[in-house]
Amino acid sequence: MAKQRQRLTDRKSKVTVSDVARMAEVSDSTVSRIMRGQDLVAEATRERVMATVRALGYVPNRIAGSLASLDSRLVGVVIPSLSNIVFPEILQGINAGLEGTHRQSVISVTDYDLDKEEVVVRNLLAWQPAAVLIAGSMHTEATQRMLENSGVRVVEFMEIDHKPIDAAVGFSHLSAGVAAARHLLQRGYRRFGYVGYGGEKDRRALMRYKGMRACLAEAGLAFEAESVSDGQTTVAKGRAQTADICARAPDLDVLTFSNDDMAVGGLFHCMSAGISVPNDLALFGFNGLDIGRALPQPLSTIRANRFEIGKRAVEVVLAGETRPEQSVIVDTGFEIFEGATA
Amino acid sequence: MAKQRQRLTDRKSKVTVSDVARMAEVSDSTVSRIMRGQDLVAEATRERVMATVRALGYVPNRIAGSLASLDSRLVGVVIPSLSNIVFPEILQGINAGLEGTHRQSVISVTDYDLDKEEVVVRNLLAWQPAAVLIAGSMHTEATQRMLENSGVRVVEFMEIDHKPIDAAVGFSHLSAGVAAARHLLQRGYRRFGYVGYGGEKDRRALMRYKGMRACLAEAGLAFEAESVSDGQTTVAKGRAQTADICARAPDLDVLTFSNDDMAVGGLFHCMSAGISVPNDLALFGFNGLDIGRALPQPLSTIRANRFEIGKRAVEVVLAGETRPEQSVIVDTGFEIFEGATA
DNA sequence: GGTTGCAATGGCAGCGCTGTCATTGCAGGT
DNA sequence: ACCTGCAATGACAGCGCTGCCATTGCAACC
The missing domain is CATH 1.10.260.40 (lambda repressor-like DNA-binding domains)
Known part of the structure; x- marks a missing residue:
């Protein structure tokens, strides 16, 4: 038997x-x-x-294949959010870059939580990815160590104001903040208000804010009023916070927003409240979203190319399997879009 | 030696x-x-x-682990686009549903191309996923066969107007179209125009269009003017096409849009052109995006819950490893949002 | 006929883990 | 002293494929 x-x-x-x-x-x-x-x-x-x-x-069976060949053909992607449209745009760039290669992206979302980031990175590395593309430069010590020791190519995208583990693709948010403030000062604005979200959580929004503040300080100025909310960015919040700040500080002459979503909300408030933009109050966003350009008055903002960030990040990892001696930094830049609101 | x-x-x-x-x-x-x-x-x-x-x-090494245990813990997700915000919203629902389970989503994008979908599905199945969540019900014959034979749980999400391979989660786009038209007829509108995008590519937009047309026909009416563009949906296109249709057919009393993005663009055109909404021209969208509600005039539209579609889709596959006898259909419904533009 | 060179194909040991079953050691009961 | 039962651990054969090398067969040449 x-x-x-x-x-x-x-x-x-x-x-x-x-x-x-x-x-x-x-x-x-x-x-x-x-x-x-x-x-x-x-x-x-x-x-x-x-x-x-x-x-x-x-x-x-690619699982068996990957095990046998010791090559998973996977590219791990770590982003903080899907609700902020900029990240899906980056994903599009990544997909475009991956098109035609035999690589697959695996996406994980951290909700702007560094501890969650640590967990998702650990889970991603368990899949033996050929590379990891991760938003931002701020990680827990453990995350940092895991990424370093993994030996795979790692691209930190969005920001380049730091020494990368391996490579960084993006632009300087600090400089973008400075550029925004400088531009607005040149245009004669003096009484600034700030409308933002996320507080400490969105470090890049914070960097832009700091850049603006530093530039204003140099001119002997400061934000006269600020409104910062928690959670994710929405047009509705931009509108509500603008209403709030206008009530509290009626004499401002320009409002800078942490991004275009909020700024669009701000413009909606002004339309409803009969505030003439930019005469009574100027508005300035950040990102250069499509919607900003389609508004009755095109939104003044700073444009950054998210699609390109994703695409270039992929190009960096496709360029070689091993990390280069010198870490790579790709500056995708940004540009002021004059618009009609500031 | x-x-x-x-x-x-x-x-x-x-x-x-x-x-x-x-x-x-x-x-x-x-x-x-x-x-x-x-x-x-x-x-x-x-x-x-x-x-x-x-x-x-x-x-x-999860690759080795998956091979040994014959369980990859992967959930394949197939969506047509990342640039249409509704899909990232669904992904959020999926991630929320997956949270705490040991499952990982792997996302692939088809660009509304059924042949690309076939390739993507084949690549996904090679990873031996525990389940596949795929947008839509329209697939090539080969895709259909692969999904059927794979034996894994398959949820077709977005629409439920079809016999699913295994399960479907979403709502009836045809009914939504009918509901929109009926609502607008009740409010007294008679001269309809349609502003859409994507033509044959976005089948669901097409279904809503057909639903509206059928309902109008019942009332002895038809769209008096239409403007349909190619490619992806944007606010800018909605604005441009609205300008176009207004020029061609100045006597319409309501414009229905294939979605809120386009409708917002339409409203922007009206604002710029001094067209009073809804008196001179009413506007009606579809989706119930946040931005619609934050507009100076809240956009009249139909709300559907994308997040919930994603979440429920996951719940279906977590409910059991094997396909049920009877295919599962989950109707997440929709509702008219009255707004102020129609 | 005997070689040589090459295109085409085969054989098989792992890849790093997990499922299954076997074994060990020891507390508690007789 | 012996058995029983169970918690804790070990042994080992795969999982399905690919990398590496060996082998085969045949045309082309000496």
Whole structure:
């Protein structure tokens, strides 16, 4: 009475290379070569095998393949949020960059939480990705160490105001803040208000804020009123906070927003309240979203190219499997968009 | 002279279970149990092993784990686009549903291209996912067959106007179109115009359009003017197309848009052109985006809950590993939001 | 006929882990 | 002293594929 060990395979009933090989009367190796698109296989054989593949509905198992070849072809992507449109835009850039390579992105979201980031990075690394693209430069010590020791290519994107683990792609948010303030000062504005969100959580918004504040300080000025809310950025919040700040500080002549979403909300408030923009109050955003340009008055803002950030980040990791001696920094820049609101 | 076969492992220098086991003086099994959070391990042993894990910086290899256990813990997600905000919103729902389970989503984008969808689905299935969540019900024959034969749970989300492969979560876009038209007829509008995008590509927008048209036809009416553009939906296009249709058909009394993005653009045009909304011209969108509610005049539209679609889709697949006898259909519904523009 | 060179194919040991079963050690009962 | 039961741990064969090397068969040449 033979003891019949319950083989795992009995549960799932998958078609394997061996099944295909047996049926097509070739070896496993040949099937494997064909599935990987290698040449060195006779055309007749290839056709016969492919016919069998179709007949059996064989789908190669990339998990087994990855284990055997020690190459997962996965690119881990870590972003803080999906609700802020800038991140899906970056993902589009990443997908565009990955198109045609045999690599797959695996996306994880941290909700701007560094501890959660640590968890998702650990989970991502468990998949042995060929590279990790991660938003921001601020990580827990453990995250930092894991990324460093993983040996894989790591691109920190969005900001470049730091020494990267391996590479950084983005622009300087501090400089962007300075540029915004300088621009507005040049245009003659003196009484500044700030409408933002996220507080400490969105470090990049904070950097822009700091850049503006520093530039104002140099001119002997400061924000005369500020309104900062928690949680995610929305047009509705921008509108509500603008209403609030206008009530509290009616004599401001310009409002800077942490981003375009909020600024659009601000403009909506002004429209409703009969505040003439930019005469009574000027508005200045950040990001250069499409919607800003379609407004009745195009929103004055700073444009940054998110799509390109994603694309360039991928290019960096595709450039080589090993980290270069010198860490790579790609500055995708930003530009002032004059618009009609400031 | 021993022939030294070049072991693959020599290239990458990873820490494995065996390394940890050897150093902690236990067996591989014990390390494996601990890493998988099983109990049945003495507390002292667990601590000793975990100390070694930290010391060596061991990161379990989920590829090997998945192969051994025949369970990848992956959930494949297929969406047509990232630039249409509704899909990131669904992804948020999916992530929320996955939170706390040990499952990881893997996202692929098809650009509304069914052939690309086929490729993407094939690549996804190669990762042996535990489930596939796919937007829409329209697939190539090959895609359909692959999904059916894969044996994994498949949820088609967004629409429920079809017989699903396994399960469907969403709402009826046809009914939504009918509801929109009926609502507008009740409010006394008679001369309809349509502003849309994507043509055949966005089948769901098309279904809503058809629903409206059918309802109008019942009332002996039809769209008197239409403007449909290619490519993706943007506020700017909505604005431009509204300008266009207003020029061509100045006597319309209501404009229905394929979605809120376009409708917001339409409102912007009206603001700029001095068209009084809804007196001169009423506007009606679709989706119920946040921005619509923050406008100076809240946009009249139909609200659908994308986040919930994602979340419920996950719940369906978590409910069981095998497909139920009877296919599951979850109607997440929609509701008219009266707003102030129609 | 015997070689040589090459294209085409085969064989098989792992890849790093987990499922399954076997074994060990020891407290508690007889 | 012996057994029983159970908690804790170990042993080991795969999981499905690919990298590496060996082998085969045949055309082209000496």
